[in-house]
Each structure stands twice: as structure tokens, then as C-alpha cells.
Amino acid sequence: MRVLVTGAGGQVGTDTVMVCEAAGDHVAALDHASLDIGRRDQVLSAITSFRPDAVINCAAWTAVDACEADPDRALALNGLAVRNVAEACHRVGAHLVHLSTDYVFDGTLDRPYHEWDETNPMSVYGISKLIGESEALALGPDSAVVRTSWVSGAHGANMVKTVIALIDQHPQLAFVADQFGHPTFAADLAPMLRLVALDRRSGVHHITNQRPTSWFGFVQEVVAVLGRDPAMVVPIATADLQPPRPALRPPNSMLDNAVARMNGLPPMRDFAEPLAELVRRLTA
Numbered sequence: 001m002r003v004l005v006t007g008a009g010g011q012v013g014t015d016t017v018m019v020c021e022a023a024g025d026h027v028a029a030l031d032h033a034s035l036d037i038g039r040r041d042q043v044l045s046a047i048t049s050f051r052p053d054a055v056i057n058c059a060a061w062t063a064v065d066a067c068e069a070d071p072d073r074a075l076a077l078n079g080l081a082v083r084n085v086a087e088a089c090h091r092v093g094a095h096l097v098h099l100s101t102d103y104v105f106d107g108t109l110d111r112p113y114h115e116w117d118e119t120n121p122m123s124v125y126g127i128s129k130l131i132g133e134s135e136a137l138a139l140g141p142d143s144a145v146v147r148t149s150w151v152s153g154a155h156g157a158n159m160v161k162t163v164i165a166l167i168d169q170h171p172q173l174a175f176v177a178d179q180f181g182h183p184t185f186a187a188d189l190a191p192m193l194r195l196v197a198l199d200r201r202s203g204v205h206h207i208t209n210q211r212p213t214s215w216f217g218f219v220q221e222v223v224a225v226l227g228r229d230p231a232m233v234v235p236i237a238t239a240d241l242q243p244p245r246p247a248l249r250p251p252n253s254m255l256d257n258a259v260a261r262m263n264g265l266p267p268m269r270d271f272a273e274p275l276a277e278l279v280r281r282l283t284a
């Protein structure tokens with residue numbers, strides 16, 4: 001398969017490029033410096049010259065709190081830019097796999113969200129990502145939107161790296177116990193993105209590692225894997241965060257991988273396994 005990966009220098013993009021290369025794909029790995037998806041001319045030129053079978057769009061402005069202060073930029077990079085990618089895919093018949101987020105939901109449901117649940121983003125980032133979804137899906141059956149959540153990986157900033165950086169500097173770590181989601185690992189997500197591209201699957205897919213927890217619970221597990229006492233992590237409420245975060249987060253971010261399950265795709269692993277692998281890798 002000929003695959004073009006945008007945002008190839010990011011957390012998910014880096015692992016996606018590695019997985020596709022390991023599978024023998026012919027990969028165009030375009031990081032932000034090589035391709036700005038906000039630039040229609042650049043996008044059309046890159047995609048029509050490489051003529052990929054699939055484009056995996058890992059590029060996004062992921063600074064959730066910063067998006068609140070600059071809605072135009074968020075909408076341009078996470079929304080309108082996806083139109084550029086979709087248009088270029090249409091020109092060459094490439095399948096588009098576009099990454100999206102649990103933040104398209106308001107988090108008030110009392111069960112995990114499946115793919116057909118109503119969206120209602122509570123933040124500028126969430127709104128911009130929902131617009132990106134509709135731009136991608138405008139391609140019809142030649143596009144898939146993959147919503148994922150709480151991503152950690154070897155490349156880029158994430159919660160596992162934050163905990164590793166903080167653990168020796170503080171006797172106690174406080175994390176919110178009233179936001180729930182599915183921690184997901186880029187190394188496990190990347191093969192699923194490739195599979196969606198290879199099969200030319202359509203529509204919205206929730207793809208996460210298995211087993212929900214709170215941020216508090218997740219950090220406790222990270223601390224335990226690091227060989228320290230999970231009791232050093234204390235639970236707090238989102239309302240107690242000082243200073244408060246500019247962007248609202250959904251209290252329930254849990255994504256039911258319903259479409260994958262109904263399609264008979266194998267579920268991703270319990271997050272404990274990739275967590276242990278990542279910690280080993282980051283602390284080796």
C-alpha cells in the first residue's frame with residue numbers, strides 16, 4: 001500500500017509511520033515542516049504527486065487549552081484543513097483515515113459512548129475536531145473517522161511522560177478522579193489505523209485500548225509500574241484544579257468500540273500491557 005501520513009512527527013504519526021514501514025508499505029511521512037495541512041496548495045501538491053492509496057491524517061492542533069484563546073486558528077487547522085486533505089484524496093482516489101477525539105462528546109452520558117451517540121463538544125478544540133470529522137466524512141465511503149482518547153506513546157508529550165518527570169520531585173501527586181476514559185497507546189492504535197486504511201473502511205470508528213479508568217486511577221497504575229507506591233497519588237475533583245483549565249473536559253470520555261466489535265475486529269489490549277511496555281522503553 002502507498003500511504004501518506006500527515007503530522008508524521010507527532011505522537012500518533014510517528015508510530016503510524018513506523019508500523020506502515022514495518023508492514024512493507026511505501027510511506028510518505030510528512031511532518032509539519034514538510035506539509036502544512038492548512039495550506040491547500042501544499043496539500044494538493046503533496047497528495048497528487050505521491051498518489052497514495054491511503055492518507056492517514058495525524059496532523060492537528062492538539063493544544064486543547066490554547067485552542068480556547070484562538071478559535072479561528074483551531075477551526076482552520078482542525079476543521080477547514082481537513083477539507084484540503086479530503087479534496088486532495090478525492091482527486092487521486094485515496095482513502096482518508098482521519099483522527100478525532102472523545103472531546104466531541106459532552107461527557108454527560110451514563111455509559112460509554114458508541115459511534116452513533118449524539119455529539120456535543122464543550123470546548124473550542126472539541127468543536128474544531130467535530131468540524132474536521134464532517135469535512136472528512138463529506139468524502140463519503142472513501143473516508144473513515146477514528147475517534148480515540150487519552151493517547152500516550154514514545155514520541156511527544158503525554159501523561160506517562162508527565163508522571164515519569166514528576167515522580168522524583170514530589171512526595172505526592174494529585175490527579176482528577178472525576179474524569180473517566182480509555183487510556184490508549186499509540187503503538188497499539190497505529191496498526192488499527194493501518195488496518196482501517198488497508199480495508200478502506202468507512203464512517204466513524206471508536207478505537208481505544210480496553211478498560212476505563214479515571215486520570216487518578218491511570219496515574220496510580222503508572223506509578224505502580226514505575227515500582228513506587230500508588231498511595232502517593234491522591235484524588236482531587238476537576239473543580240479543585242488550580243488554576244482551572246481554560247477548556248472544559250468531558251467527565252465521561254469512555255468510547256465504546258462498538259463498530260469494531262460489530263465488524264468482528266479484534267479488540268485492542270487492556271491498557272496495562274502497552275503501559276508496561278512504554279514505561280520499560282522510556283526508563284531503559
Ligand SMILES: NC(=O)c1ccc[n+]([C@@H]2O[C@H](COP(=O)([O-])OP(=O)(O)OC[C@H]3O[C@@H](n4cnc5c(N)ncnc54)[C@H](OP(=O)(O)O)[C@@H]3O)[C@@H](O)[C@H]2O)c1
Nearest residue numbers: 007009010011012032036037059060062099101148151156
Ligand atoms: N493525544 C491525545 O490524547 C489524543 C486524544 C484523542 C484524539 N487525538 C487525536 O489524534 C491525532 C494525533 O494526535 P497526537 O497525540 O499525535 O498529537 P501531536 O503529538 O500533537 O501530533 C500532532 C502533529 O500535527 C502537527 N501539526 C500541527 N498543525 C499542523 C499543520 N497545520 N499541518 C501539519 N501538521 C500539523 C504537529 O506539529 P507541531 O507540533 O510542529 O505543531 C504534531 O506533530 C489528532 O487528530 C488528535 O486530535 C489525540
